[in-house]
Structure formats: structure tokens, C-alpha cells
Amino acid sequence: MSDHLTESQIMSWLDGELPPAEADSTRRHLESCAQCVAQVARWQTLFEGIAGVEPIRLQHSMAPAVLSQLKARPRLGRRLAWLAAIQLALGALVVGYLLTAPNVLAWQAELGDAGFDPSDWWAGLAAQAQAEAIALGQELQMLAQQAGLAMANLDVPSTSDLPWLGILAAVGLLWLVTNGWLLRQEQGWGRLLTGSQSKEARNG
Amino acid sequence: MAEPSDRALVERTRRGQEEAYGQLVERYQTSVLNVCYRLMGERQAAEDQAQEAFLRAYRRLETFQIERPFGPWIRRVAANLCLNVLKASGPVKLPLDEERDLPGERTWTDPEIRRQQSERSQAVHGALQTLPPHYRAVIELRHYQELSYKEIGQTLNWTLNEVRTNLYRARQAMAELLEGLDV
Numbered sequence: 001m002s003d004h005l006t007e008s009q010i011m012s013w014l015d016g017e018l019p020p021a022e023a024d025s026t027r028r029h030l031e032s033c034a035q036c037v038a039q040v041a042r043w044q045t046l047f048e049g050i051a052g053v054e055p056i057r058l059q060h061s062m063a064p065a066v067l068s069q070l071k072a073r074p075r076l077g078r079r080l081a082w083l084a085a086i087q088l089a090l091g092a093l094v095v096g097y098l099l100t101a102p103n104v105l106a107w108q109a110e111l112g113d114a115g116f117d118p119s120d121w122w123a124g125l126a127a128q129a130q131a132e133a134i135a136l137g138q139e140l141q142m143l144a145q146q147a148g149l150a151m152a153n154l155d156v157p158s159t160s161d162l163p164w165l166g167i168l169a170a171v172g173l174l175w176l177v178t179n180g181w182l183l184r185q186e187q188g189w190g191r192l193l194t195g196s197q198s199k200e201a202r203n204g
Numbered sequence: 205m206a207e208p209s210d211r212a213l214v215e216r217t218r219r220g221q222e223e224a225y226g227q228l229v230e231r232y233q234t235s236v237l238n239v240c241y242r243l244m245g246e247r248q249a250a251e252d253q254a255q256e257a258f259l260r261a262y263r264r265l266e267t268f269q270i271e272r273p274f275g276p277w278i279r280r281v282a283a284n285l286c287l288n289v290l291k292a293s294g295p296v297k298l299p300l301d302e303e304r305d306l307p308g309e310r311t312w313t314d315p316e317i318r319r320q321q322s323e324r325s326q327a328v329h330g331a332l333q334t335l336p337p338h339y340r341a342v343i344e345l346r347h348y349q350e351l352s353y354k355e356i357g358q359t360l361n362w363t364l365n366e367v368r369t370n371l372y373r374a375r376q377a378m379a380e381l382l383e384g385l386d387v
Contacts, residue, residue, distance in 0.1 A: 054325040062233040063226035
């Protein structure tokens, strides 16, 4: 140990954070060093000052306000569970309707007779988007092949997968947007974007 | 009849008895309010954050380890909440002198001692408010919540060295701010 204790050592000693051997040698040093004892006293005074900040008090109970908010804002997990059930049910209804509803097919036929085929228009637009995505996928796959990654062996989807991919993408998007909205309601954008929620949950 | 323990109240809350949580709120509202007050600096903001801390704690009650004490946990939730609010809100605003809260109940009867103590207390509170949020947080966790360096590191996601360094700097800053004030 040098002639005097460092301020950092003194603080760690006062906080009880020095390893036993170092704490022991610090204590022995303080028995014979007036200068370091003065430093210890200086920091102790500050610590006492910090601890001596007078508390403020509430004149009323916070409980009624908290409990009324709890009733107004049910737990996130319960809300998400309900939302998931509703989204799944809605998704199943939409898919079933699109696949089976005769009036939808009849409506498309009528539009076709009138010279407009919405399915062609949508299919054209979607095919173009898919072609772009597939081209990008092929590029990535090529890069993956060069890098020797496992994804090099995956099949790039064909155009026949389009309706199912579209439906899945729409349901997924709906899911993400509504859940994101719900989380934002709960936590605000700042916490949502920084991910501090998970840290806080971990820390309690 | 004896007051129910914190553990009993937490268990009842988990079973859906919200009035049990109301008792926990009443039991810890002063200490939680003061955590928020030291970190936020203003009474109204402190009350808002204290209420929000109780709401968050309720929603995360499943993550609370029942064998551990409730008080430190709820105070840590409050400290984390305030720290996140401070980080998101940018530069720290200082309350004007006339806006500062009068302290609560006091135990001193001598008016002169009471006045001196009150002045010291206000000086320390004022100095705390001038510190950057992370210094304020480390002072709060060490001096008021009495967490170890390791626990502070876990709470703030810092290494032990970062805890030591920031605590040292925060205390140095406090010492400089309070120099000559006999604090």
C-alpha cells in the first residue's frame, strides 16, 4: 500500500465493498494516519448529509387512484391473450370466406364480364412484388452458397405459393401492428424502442 | 389483529384480491414517493411516477420472488422507472426555490436546529437535482436503497468498475456542490 489511501479506496471501505484482506489493511492504516482519517471523516459527513434529506409525505392514500387505474388498465398478458384469440378467429374467418364464399367468386366473375378482373390486377401487382423478393432471395442465397451457410439449401418459393404467403403476411402484419399499438399504450414509444422494458422486468 | 405480512398481501393480490394490493400501496407509498422525488426533483412528477411505479409493479407481480422483501423491490421498480423517464426527457430541469417542497414531518423541536437541518436537507436535495440522471441514480441506489455495488450493477446494467467510477464521480460532484455549506 502507498503512503495514503486513495479516495476510491476510502469510499469502498466506507461502503463495505473492499475484500477482507484489503479492508483489514485499510483499517490498520487508519489507526496510524491522521490525514486519511480526516479524509474518511470528510466523506462520512457527506454521506450523513445525503442520508439526512428529509422525506416528503403524502397527506392522502395513493391506493384508490392506483386501484381505479388497475381496473381501467387490465394486465398486459390478459389483454394480449384476448387479442391473440380475436386475431386468430378473425384470420380464420377471413381465410375461410375468401376460399369458399360463392358471392365473392360471383362478384369477381361479374367484374370480369364488365372487362375488369381485380384478381388479375392484384395478382400482377403481387407477382411483381414477389419477383423482386425472389430475386433478392436468390441474391442472398448465392451469397450464402459462397459463404457455405445452411440457408443455401433452402428452396426459394414459387409463384403458386403467393396467395398463402399473402394471407400469412397480412395476418402477421395485423398481429404486429395491433400488438405494437397495445405495447405503446402500455409503455410509450421510448421504452418500446429502447427495449428497456425487458431490462426493467429482469431487474424487478 | 396483527397487520398482514407483505408476503400474505402479495399472495392475495396474485389470487386477484386487488384490495390487498391497496394495502401494499399504502404501506410503501411514502418510501416510493421519496425515491421518485429524489430522482425527479419535483413533487408532482414524483407523485405521478410513484403511482405509475405501483401500476407497473402490479403488472409484474408474477416476476417478484415471494421469498424476498417487497419494499426494496418496489423501490427499485420506481427508481428504474424514474431513470428511464429522465433519460427520455433530456436535460434536467431544476425547480425554482419557491417551488421546492417543504419537508414533511420533523422530529426536532428546537427551532434553530430544525431550521439548520431543513437548510442542509434542501441544499443536499438541490445538489442532487443538479447531477446528471445516472449520477443521481447511483446515489439513490447506494445511499437511500443501500444496495451493494453488485446489486447496483445489476439494476443499472453496469460493470462493477462502472459502479465504482460513477459512484466516486457522483460523490465528488456532490462534495463540490456542497462545499462550504457544512454538509
